[in-house]
Amino acid sequence: MSDYQAILQRLYASRLLFGDPEQRGIVGAELATDAEIELFRRLNGALVRERLPLRLFVLVETPQLLKGLRAPHELKPLGGGLALRYLAEFRSLRALEAARRHLRQVTGHPSGAVEAPYLALSDPVEQHLILGGATFFTGLEFDDLRRMQIDIETCITPGFEFPSAAREGDRVAAIALADNAGFERVLSGRQMDERAMLEELARVVAERDPDVIEGHNLFRFDLEYLEARARRHRVRLALGRDGSELRSHASRLQVAERTLAYRRYDIYGRSIIDTWILAQHYDVASRELESFGLKQLAAHFGLSDPNRVRIDPSQVNRYFEHEPDKLLGYALGDVRETGALAALLAPTYFVQAQIFPYSYQNVVLRGNATKIDGLMLRGYLAQDHSVPLPNAGREVGGGLTELRLAGVARGVLHCDVTSLYPSLMLACGYRPANDALGIFLRLLKDLTRFRVEAKGAARRLAGRQRRHMEALQQAFKVLINSFYGYLGFALGHFNDFEAANAVTARGRELIRQVVDELERAGARVIEVDTDGIYFVPPFAWTDNEAVQRLLERVSAPMPAGVKLEVDGRYPAMLSYKMKNYVLLEESGELVVRGSGLRSRGLERYLRNFLTAFFRLLLEGNADRAAPFYAEYRDRLRAHGFSIAELAKTETLQDSPAVYRDKVAGRRRNVAAAYEIALASGRPYQSGDQISYYVTGRGAKLKVSAFAKPASKYDPSQPDENLDYYEAKLAELYAKFRPYAEHPDLAPAETFEAVPEKGVSLSLDFDHG
Numbered sequence: 001m002s003d004y005q006a007i008l009q010r011l012y013a014s015r016l017l018f019g020d021p022e023q024r025g026i027v028g029a030e031l032a033t034d035a036e037i038e039l040f041r042r043l044n045g046a047l048v049r050e051r052l053p054l055r056l057f058v059l060v061e062t063p064q065l066l067k068g069l070r071a072p073h074e075l076k077p078l079g080g081g082l083a084l085r086y087l088a089e090f091r092s093l094r095a096l097e098a099a100r101r102h103l104r105q106v107t108g109h110p111s112g113a114v115e116a117p118y119l120a121l122s123d124p125v126e127q128h129l130i131l132g133g134a135t136f137f138t139g140l141e142f143d144d145l146r147r148m149q150i151d152i153e154t155c156i157t158p159g160f161e162f163p164s165a166a167r168e169g170d171r172v173a174a175i176a177l178a179d180n181a182g183f184e185r186v187l188s189g190r191q192m193d194e195r196a197m198l199e200e201l202a203r204v205v206a207e208r209d210p211d212v213i214e215g216h217n218l219f220r221f222d223l224e225y226l227e228a229r230a231r232r233h234r235v236r237l238a239l240g241r242d243g244s245e246l247r248s249h250a251s252r253l254q255v256a257e258r259t260l261a262y263r264r265y266d267i268y269g270r271s272i273i274d275t276w277i278l279a280q281h282y283d284v285a286s287r288e289l290e291s292f293g294l295k296q297l298a299a300h301f302g303l304s305d306p307n308r309v310r311i312d313p314s315q316v317n318r319y320f321e322h323e324p325d326k327l328l329g330y331a332l333g334d335v336r337e338t339g340a341l342a343a344l345l346a347p348t349y350f351v352q353a354q355i356f357p358y359s360y361q362n363v364v365l366r367g368n369a370t371k372i373d374g375l376m377l378r379g380y381l382a383q384d385h386s387v388p389l390p391n392a393g394r395e396v397g398g399g400l401t402e403l404r405l406a407g408v409a410r411g412v413l414h415c416d417v418t419s420l421y422p423s424l425m426l427a428c429g430y431r432p433a434n435d436a437l438g439i440f441l442r443l444l445k446d447l448t449r450f451r452v453e454a455k456g457a458a459r460r461l462a463g464r465q466r467r468h469m470e471a472l473q474q475a476f477k478v479l480i481n482s483f484y485g486y487l488g489f490a491l492g493h494f495n496d497f498e499a500a501n502a503v504t505a506r507g508r509e510l511i512r513q514v515v516d517e518l519e520r521a522g523a524r525v526i527e528v529d530t531d532g533i534y535f536v537p538p539f540a541w542t543d544n545e546a547v548q549r550l551l552e553r554v555s556a557p558m559p560a561g562v563k564l565e566v567d568g569r570y571p572a573m574l575s576y577k578m579k580n581y582v583l584l585e586e587s588g589e590l591v592v593r594g595s596g597l598r599s600r601g602l603e604r605y606l607r608n609f610l611t612a613f614f615r616l617l618l619e620g621n622a623d624r625a626a627p628f629y630a631e632y633r634d635r636l637r638a639h640g641f642s643i644a645e646l647a648k649t650e651t652l653q654d655s656p657a658v659y660r661d662k663v664a665g666r667r668r669n670v671a672a673a674y675e676i677a678l679a680s681g682r683p684y685q686s687g688d689q690i691s692y693y694v695t696g697r698g699a700k701l702k703v704s705a706f707a708k709p710a711s712k713y714d715p716s717q718p719d720e721n722l723d724y725y726e727a728k729l730a731e732l733y734a735k736f737r738p739y740a741e742h743p744d745l746a747p748a749e750t751f752e753a754v755p756e757k758g759v760s761l762s763l764d765f766d767h768g
Contacts (some may be wrong), residue, residue, distance in 0.1 A: 002456070002660070003460070003461075004457065004461060004465045004469075005677060007453060007454070007457050007469075010453070011355075011450050011453070011454070011472065012138070013257060014446050014450070015133075016379055016439065016442060016443060016446065017131060017355060017375075017443060017446050017447065017450075018135065018136075018138065018354055018355055019129075019134050019135025019136075019138045019354060019355070019357075020132070020133040020134055020135075020138070020327070021138060021139070023132070023133070023134035023135075023138060023308060023648060024041065024043065024138045024139035024140075025041035025042045025043045025048075025137075025138065025139055025140060025594040026040070026041055026134060026135070026136050026137065026138065027040050027041065027042045027047075027136065027137065027140075027145065027211040027212075027271075027360075028040035028041055028211065028268075028269040028270060028271070028359075028461050029125050029128070029129070029359060030125070030239065030242075030268050030269055031054070031093065031124060031125065032051050032242075033056050034054075034092045034093050034094050035053065035091055035092040035093075036051045036052065036053065036054055036378060037051070037053075037054045037125065037128050038050070038051050038242075038269070038399060039051075039052065039134075040241065040269050040439060040521070042140060042144060042145070042146075042211065042212075043570060044142075045391070047209065047645060049241075053091060054091060054092065054093065054124065054128060055089060055091070055127070055128050055131045056089065056090040056091070056092075056093065056095075056096040056124055056127045056128065056131075057087055057088060057089045057090065057130075057381075058087075058088050058090075058096070058099055058100070058118055058119065058120040059078075059084035059086065059087055059088075059104065059118060059119040059120075059208070059387055060086050060088060060117065060118040061083055061084060061085065061086070061118065062086065062105070062117075062118040063086055063177055065074060065098070065103060065106060065107065065117065065118060066088055066102070066103075068102070069098065069099055069102045070098070071090065071094070071095035071096075071098035071099055071102075072090070072091070072095055073088045073089060073090050073095060073099065074088070075087070075088050076088075076089065076384070078381075078384055078385055078386040078387075079383075079384060079386065080385045080386040080436050080437075081386060082385075082387055082388045082434060082436065083117070083384035083386070083387070083388050083389040083561075084118070084386055084388070084389065084493075085385040085386035086117055087381070087384075088153075091484065093124055093464065096120075096124065096127075096617070099120070100120050103116075103118050103120065103420075107506065112491070113426050114389075114390050114392070114490065114491065119387070119493070123358075123362070125359060125436055126357055126358055126362070126374070129357035129358070129378075129583075130357045130374065130377060130378045130381060131381065133378065134357075135354050135355065135356065135357060136353040136354065136358075136359060136360050136363075137350060137353050137354045138354060141468050142346070142347045142463070142467070142468065142471060143180070143464055143467075145180075145211045145212055145350070146179060146180065146181065146208070146209065146210045146211045146212070147177070147179060147180045147208035147210060147211070147213075147214055147339065147342065148177065148179040148183075148205065148208055148212070148213050148214065149176075149177070149178045149179070149214045149215060149335040149336075149338045149339045149342070150175070150176070150177055150201075150211075150213060150214070150215045150218070150222060150335065151175075151176045151215060151216070151222065151331055151334040151335045151357070152169060152172055152173075152174065152175050152176075152222050152225060152226065152331075153172075153173045153174040153176075153316055153320075153330070153331050154171065154172055154173055154316065155171050155172075155173045155189070155316060155317050155320050155325060156170055156227065156316070156317060157170050157682065158317070159171030162428045162680060162681070162682035162683075163225070163227045164682075164683065165224070165227075165229050165232075166228065168232075168394055171194045171229070172189060172194050172197055172198070172225070172226070172229055173189040173316060173320045173327060174186055174187065174189060174320075174327055174328055174331045175187040175197055175201055175331075175629060176190055176328075176331035176332050176334060176335040176336065177201075177204055177205075177208075178332070178335040178336060178339060179208055179210060180339065180343075181208075182636075183208060184332060184335075184336075185199055185204065185566050186331055186332050187201065187395060188324060188328055189320065190320070190324045194229060195231060195233040195235055198226065198230050198233060198235045199235055200239060201226070201237070201239075202235075202236070202237055202239060203237045205239050205465065206238070206243075206391065207237075209241070210270060211270060211271065212270065212271045212272075212360065213239070213267060213270055213271070213272050213273070214272075214273045214274075214275060214338055214339065214342045214346075215272075215274060215275070215295075215338060215340050216274070216275045216294040216297075216334070216341070217274065217276040218265070218274045218276075218517055218713060219262045219263055219264060219265060219272070219274050219276075219277070220262050220263070220274075220276070220687070220688075221560045222396060223246060223248070223263075223265045224265075225247075226262055227248065229736075230245075234472075239267045239270070240268030240269060240270070241265050241267075241268055241269030241270060242268045242269065244268045246265050246266070247265065247266045247267075247268075248263050248264060248265045248266070248269060249263070249264055250263055250264075251263065251264035253280075253365060254279060254367065255280045255281065255284060256284045257762070258651075258653060258686075258687070259495070259653075259686065260280070260686055260687040261655060261685050261686045261687070262685065262687070266361070271360040271361040272363075273342055273346055273361065275294070275297075275338055275341045275342050275345065275346075276292055277364060277365070278345040278346060278349075278364065279292050279297055279341075279345065279353065280292065280687075281345075281364070282345055287595075287598075288300075289343050290600060290604075290649075291649065291689065292384075292689065293689075294334060294337055294338065294341070297337075297341055298337040298340070298341060301341065301344055303337055303340040303344070304337065305337075306383065307334065308329075308330075308333035308336070308337075309326055309329035309330045309332075309333050310330065310333075311326055311327065311330045314711060318517075319444075325699060347468075347470070347471030347474075347475075348471055348474045348475040348478060349363050349364050349475075350471060350473075351471050351472055351475035351476075352371065352475050352478075352479075355371075355375065355475070356371045356374055356375060357374050357375075357378050357388065358371070358374065366485075367493075368478065368479065368482035368485065369482060369485055369486045369489035369492060370489075371479075371482075372479070372482060372483065372486045372489075372492070373486070373489070373491070373492045373493060373494070375443065375546075376435075376439055376440065376493065376494050377445075377493065378568060379437065379439045379443075380437060380439070385437060386434065387493055388434040388493055388494060389493065390492055390493055390495050391434075391492055391495050391496060391497060393488075393490045393497065394497045395497075395503055396428050396487075396488045396497055396500045396501055396504065397504045397505060397506055397508075398504060398530070399420075399508060399511070399529070399530030399531065400507070400508040400511045400512060400528055400530065401528060401529050401530060401578055401579070402515075402524050402527070402528040402578075403523075403526075403527050403552070403575065403578040403748045404526055404527065404528070404747075404748065404749065405524065405525070405526045405527075405575055405745045405746065405748060406575045406739075406746060406747070406748040407412070407574070407575060407739060407742065407744055407745040407746050408572060408573070408574050408617055408618065408622075408739065408743040408744065408745070409486065409524075409526055409534075409572065409573045409574075409575060409745050410536070410571065410572055411536060411537070411540065411541035411542075411570075411571065411572075411578065412534055412535070412536055412541065412568075412569075412570045412571075412572070412573040413534070413535060413536075413537055413541055413547065413566055413568070413569055413570075413584070414532060414533070414534050414566065414567060414568035414569075414570070415514075415532065415533055415535075415551065415554075415564055415565060415566045415567070416531050416532035416565070416567055417510070417511070417531045417532075417558075417562055417563065417564050418534070418563050418565060419448075419480060419481065419531075420507050420510075420511075420530065420531035420562070421481075421483075421484035421503050421504075421507060421531075422444060422448065422480050422481065422483055422484065422511075423561060423562045423563070424506055424507060424562060425441065425444060425484065425503060425557070425724055426441065426445060426448065426561055427559040427560060427561040428506060428559060428564050429441065430487075430502055430503050430506075431496075431499060432487065432494040432495065432496040432499060432501050433495055433496050433498070433499065434496070435494050440483070440494060442645065443483075444480065444483050445532055447476045447479055447480050448476075448480055450472070450476055451472075451473050451476035451480065453649060454469045454470075454472040454473040454476065455469075455473040456555055457469045458470045458473060470694055476686050484500065484503055487499050487500035487503070489499040492530075505636075506515045507530070507531065510557065510558065510562070511528060511530070511531065511533070513531060513557045514554050514555075514557075514564065515528055515533060517553060517554040517556075517557075518533065518535055518550075518554055519548060521538060521553060522538030523535045523536060523537050523538055523550075524536040524745065526573065526575050526745070527575060527579075527581065528576065529578075529579060529583060531568075531602055534575070534581070536745075537550060541569055542569075547566060551564060551565065551566065556726055568583070569586065570583045570584055570585060570586070571584050571585075571586060571618075571654060572584040572617075572618040572619070572620075572761070573618075573709075574595060574618060575613055575745070575748070576594070576736075576739075577594065577596050577748075578743030579593065579594050580593065580594030580595070580596040581593055581594065581597075582597065582614045582618065584615075584618040584619070588757070589612060590611060590615060590618070592610075592611070592614070597610065597651075598610075600649070600733075601648070601650070602648075603645065603646055603647065603648050603725075603728070604645045604646075604647075605636070605641045605645040605725070605729075606642065606728060606729065606732055607733065608645070609629075609632055609729065609733075610732065610736070611685065612628065612632075613625060613628065613733075613736060613740075614627075616628060616740075617739060617740060617743055622740045622741075622743045623740075625737070626737075626740070627739035629729075629733045632729065633726060636722065636726055636729060637722055637726065639718050639720075639722075641676075642715075643693055643710050643713040644710070644722070646693050646720055646725060647688070647691045647692060647693045647710035647713075648672075648692060648693070649689050650671075650672075650673040650689065650690055650692075651687060651688070651689050652673060652677065652684055652685070652686050652687065652688050652689070652690065653686055654674075654686050655684065655685055655686050656674055656677045656678045656684050659671070659674040659677075659678075659703040660674075660678065665694075670702075670704045671704060672692055672694075672703050672704040672707035673690040673692060675704050675707065676690055676692055676707060676708075676709055677690055680709075690709070691709070691710040692707045692708060692712055692713075693707070693711055693713060693720055694706050694707060694708075694721045694724050694725070695706055695707075695719045695720065695721055695722065696721050696724070697707050697721060697723055698721070698724070699714065699723045699726070701721070701724065701725035706721065
């Protein structure tokens, strides 16, 4: 047995963490009938289908809650004495739905309400997986999946700017298809009519029989457009493994602080992975993506083929009529980039599907705390143990955050406690008080150990094996860091707000001790943020032996298992505000952190100005900052920036209709991006992005009244408002000029923006 195989065997032997090892190769699970589930398994490359009796359940506090229920069921008492101590199992969806209606009526609470004395999960496939212990992809690797990518290009009726499947004159111009087995094909609207294209799409999907269909913005454009055009032509868009058509319903997705509206689609026996959603999730942690467009993402991640065909997307009609081969090549480039993007971002969710009792598609769409709740629930029911009700919510204290010094620092170290909260939970035994079986910490301990093992293996291995280990360790990392958040999850059945507060209190205490010891050793502490500290050591930052001695000194109060280490060394750092700083790495690269310094609400010409300005400060050229600003301002006055650099790109948080209602009800102000969306006639949704620039004259004006789509800009007749853009540049320079004039570290409150004479600071820095 190879080292790689031995590691996998140890990892997947964890019955608590992974699915039942005997139930291998599941790539699809669907309700086949009212009483049966159909499983699709990929075994040795071949697809096997089987139907099994459906297992569904609800948990209740007392048998009396089911008194009078006529639907057939089996009631089983659960051990342990926790609140939900009876499991009622059902063998049909009809019986389960009758039980849900009955429980709503007798308790007055809908399923999922914290106050409800019962638990009835909404997804029947999830219920079956929980009771049976199966998960997707057991025994498979990501490359074992058959993945197909789809992209469409559309022609627009003359006189309109945006596509609409409802317009008779619009149509599908090309459908590009590819899969990870080397298949590629583009269906051309010049060679077949739209009806024939749609029929051929269904035939090719059935023939290639993918487990997963991937696309960029599939939910919000491609599938909706294809569905509407198929309906117009009365074509059965039979993409399901049973020959069924698409199923869809309106849905919403919470991504950090944003709620995205979209139309969710399901295909029988196949998972749908939208790389636009994967990018949204990725950016929650990284905050580094300027755009969520496919071309921009491919460029950002280094996935773009320099030889791919590129066209102006607004000119699809012209290419369709006069250069159709170019249009087909462009569409093919899109599916290739989609496949590469999915191969980069999807493997961590593939691993999560091996862990959690959810379909691959649902793992992408569910929150981490919800996933952990499902894991805990599966573990308890596997041992016939009762389950608690969620505790009532209460406030949880945060970590220790302080900004001590601002300005430019030289020779900076960053030390942190690796995974502080999970480490404390393991070291000090912080866990939910109602976790009678001790599953919570066992899971966390296994994940931590497995991550170390997978991370080490990834360094030793290469190729496909290395990619698999990287996916494992990344998935484990995400889950490890979610366990603390689960303690404060209002809907979590094993939540514990007292334990959450104990973790943060102990964390603050430890970090405070480290800070005090650093200062006693003569270090200058710049910033403290929950589990990390930036500081200037009392010796040369390149002296490794001195660094090690300092770490040993300040680590003394740490509990066993909690590790303090240096994870960053920087020749220079600009400290601006709490969680807002710029680091100069030894390689010369700048790392900019914090919304106050890298807000996507800033136009690109301002972001570029800041980057160059910061480099001057950190490389010891602060005296060149004022001349640089003057040169940059002169370039602006001479129309020296492209409209792409001047335009602002904003993401719609609401749909235009919701925005209009809020404005009418005086619940929000008028905003330029929404006004452009309403005027366009295009069916914009929340999550869509709009780029615009400001016209007119004068720095003080109502932006929404003078905003114009960036696509309408004519470089031969420039009409950008130079007064407005110059005022924004002057405001930005005024914010950071003190750091050029007095670049050395000083108490944070020393630095306050001093406006230039005649410059107003009324413009909002983050939102323009």
